[in-house]
Amino acid sequence: MDEFDDYVESYTQDGVLLKQAPSSYISFVNTIGTIYILESLQNDDSASRKQFLEWKPNDVTVDSDVQDQEWAVVNTVQKRVRTLSGNFPSDYQGRLKSFKISFDDIKSFHVGNKNRQLILYDGSSEPICSFIFQHGNCECLVNIFKTFLRVTPSRRDRHLYVVHSNNLELQQLHKSFATLNINSDPNPFWSMVKTFKENPYEVYNSADQREVDEFQREDLNRSLSEYEETSHSGGDYEVIQKVPDLPARKDFPRLRPLSEEQWKSQFNCEGRLEDVEPIKSLIFRGGVQPSIRKEVWKFLLDYFPWDSTESQRQKLVIQKSDEYFTMKLQWKSITKIQEENFSDYRERKSLIEKDVNRTDRTLEFYAGDNNSNLQTLNDILMTYIMYNFDLGYVQGMSDLLAPILMLLRNECDSFWCFVGFMNKVISNFDIDQAGMKEQLSNLHTLLCFADPQLANYLDTHDSGNMFFCFRWLLVWFKRELSQDDVMRFWEVLWTGYPCKNFHLLVGVAILQNERKALMSNNYGFTEILKHINELSGKLDIALMLNKAEGIFYQIKEAEHLTDNIRFILGLSLLGSNSVGSHEQSPFESPDLSTNSQPQCSVEHVSISPDEGTFEQSINSTFL
Structure with a gap:
């Protein structure tokens, strides 16, 4: 059995040029390939699992299931530095193999050339290898390193990251003092940590007199800062800053899809739609009947x-x-x-x-x-x-x-x-992934506002970067849904209702739906990524749309709504007289009777919110 048969790929990035490598891999230098992160399956304890970085040249034939990655980074094609040509020996194809590095062997790494170059070191002055990222940059890969390795930037070079001992206690320190497994330890740092809760300031003031390295002191300072920000000791009482509650969440059941009769009734004698927004509103509420989807999609x-x-x-x-x-x-x-x-x-x-x-x-x-x-x-x-x-x-x-x-x-x-x-x-x-990074950041911002507890959990479990949602946002949940569901879902999103970036609120709704599984099992980044990927084919998209719309109105009606959130959702900013194009009620719809016939003009009949809610109740079982 191959040494890596019991390893799973948790990350992959294409378009990576191997610039420097050990002598046994010299034939690979200046060759384009793909980087993978491999993680062992042999141990249920995520902290003690082994991780490897693997690089494969593009010419290696790999199984399609491997390339069909569970979590992919955007890969934009740029110019190749070198192409495979007749300069290689005739048996070159037969001698191609992969190049693997254990995370345990990485003692430091350097990021250069605007995040397009990555050099790995094993503790000596010579590098293990170096890579040039031609399809984007190495930022996501470096963030993956930071979830598995304990690193700090060097004082001399902020682009050089030093890898510290992969000690389980060090990994857990910044997450929660309550979960530390502290036994008798000769290191004075641990005896100092034991008394942190009893007298944190005494610990802080004496830290510089202890034999504590810079990395441990930074963890202590961060923990103390978090302690000061979240609570204040006051005799027998503890005052904790409370996040304002959101308004009660309303229910928005899905309605029937826009029917062929409703659609045709809205065209006048010239074949022009008389009132577009109510049509979009009806599509948002229930999608489109399959018989007219071909035509409606051309408009959407x-x-x-x-x-x-x-x-x-x-x-x-x-x-x-x-x-x-x-x-x-x-x-x-x-x-x-x-x-x-x-x-x-x-x-x-x-x-x-x-x-x-x-x-x-x-x-x-x-x-x-x-x-x-x-x-x-x-x-x-x-x-x-x-x-x-x-x-x-x-x-x-x-x-x-x-x-x-x-x-x-x-x-x-x-x-x-x-x-x-x-x-x-x-x-x-985007080649620099700026668009995806902005969306992941916006998703985190919305989650912080809608569910601070869950957002804090992700932040303290190496998942605040929201990378595990990358596939959701890149292809709009295509891999998570059946073909029928993805068609219904996309046409709902294409309407632009009820706000800008509504797909991010769908992401918030899914995460809230999975919060119990994530938090009760104390999942870390790897387990969260695995759990999210396994939701594929299991999502009730009608329920998620229902919840996402409820979350939108909770946020919109919150008294502490900030301009940052307003901007993400396309709502008018504080002090602005302008009204966002999507702030109208999606219940404002024409009377689209199934018995109506095409005519030259269509009267606009507004449906009040109460009438719309009643209509929802009648049709809530459809879909």
């Missing part, structure tokens, strides 16, 4: 303008078809010699081929060998490279396209709807 994804007439849409289809096939011809006509001299194009083409071959293959529409639908998926993504040269192709984009193509069954229409979807989430695929 900005392929068809909401105010367009039937004749305008017909002309637009012809125009967009010409544009699409012109762009498709551009990459179709690239010669073999051009491709050999065009590394960016070659890299993107290769990545698309890999991703397409593992996208939704369990679904009948994409199953089997020589599936023409896979070829269409490939062609649309290749054409998107011609449409958006700067972005090109990024891992995860095939996940966003697959349901669109499966629904529309038309290459050109699917392309332009995909373009509309990408315009909504394009910041997810």
Whole structure:
């Protein structure tokens, strides 16, 4: 059995150039590959599990399940420093192997070149190895290191991180004094910690006289700071700062989907929608009936303008078809010699081929060998490279396209709807991951406001960075839901109701739903990541939407609502006279009677909140 058969991959990042390596791996130098974090499964105690960093060259053939990672970092293709060519021996492919480093051997690491270079040291003056990150940066990997290793920045170089002893007690100190397993220990630091609660200031004042290293003193200072911020001793009483409560949460059951009759009744004699926002409101409340989904999605994804007439849409289809096939011809006509001299194009083409071959293959529409639908998926993504040269192709984009193509069954229409979807989430695929980092930060901010206790738990269990939610936000929960559920979920989000970044509130709702499992089991980062990944296929999306909407109105009606939260949700800021475009009640809807017929004009009949609530109660069992 292989040495690493009992290890699971908890992290992966593609597009990593091996710049320096031990002599036995010298043939790998200047080769592009993928970094993995491997964690042992042999011990249930997360603190005593072994971790390894593994680097594999891209030319190694790996199982699709490995590449279909549970938690992926955005990987944007850039120029290759070196390509695999005829300079290698004929048996090179047969001699390729992976390069592994135990976390125990990493004594320090240096981050340079704006987080694009990572050098690992084993305690000697010579590095173990160094990597250049061509698809983004090493920031997420460094944060993973910090969850498994105890590190502090060097005084001489803030980009150099020193790894300290991986002692279980040191790992637990900053989390909770109550859970420390402190026995008799010759180290004076531990005898000092024992009396912390009884007389913290005496401990603090005498710390510099003890044989305590800088790293231990920083832990002590941080713990003391947290103690001062959360409580104040006052005789027999303890005064604790209390976070204001949110208003009671309201219930928002899902309604019936927008029906074909309701949809058709809203077009006038020119084929123009008379009142758009009430239509969006109804879609938000219950989604879209499958029989009209093909047509409605073209509006939701900005392929068809909401105010367009039937004749305008017909002309637009012809125009967009010409544009699409012109762009498709551009990459179709690239010669073999051009491709050999065009590394960016070659890299993107290769990545698309890999991703397409593992996208939704369990679904009948994409199953089997020589599936023409896979070829269409490939062609649309290749054409998107011609449409958006700067972005090109990024891992995860095939996940966003697959349901669109499966629904529309038309290459050109699917392309332009995909373009509309990408315009909504394009910041997810920033090369520096700024968009994803901002979303993860905003998710944490919202969780702190909606559920401070859970947010504090994550902060103290190495999970405040919210990286375990990365996949949720990158592809809008695509991997967590069935095909039917993801279609209903996406069309609800595309409406923009009831606020900006509503998908983040769905994330808050899911985390609150799992808070008992996370907190009662005292999960750390690895266990939280595993638990969140195992929710795939188990989420009740109707319930999560219900809860997310309730959380939104709790936050919106809170007296202590801050401008930071208002900005994230797109609400008007304090002292501003402007009103956010999504602050209207989603219950304001026209009378969309199923018996109505298409007509030249439609009267707008407002439904009061009470009427809307009554309607919800009647239809709450539908979906």
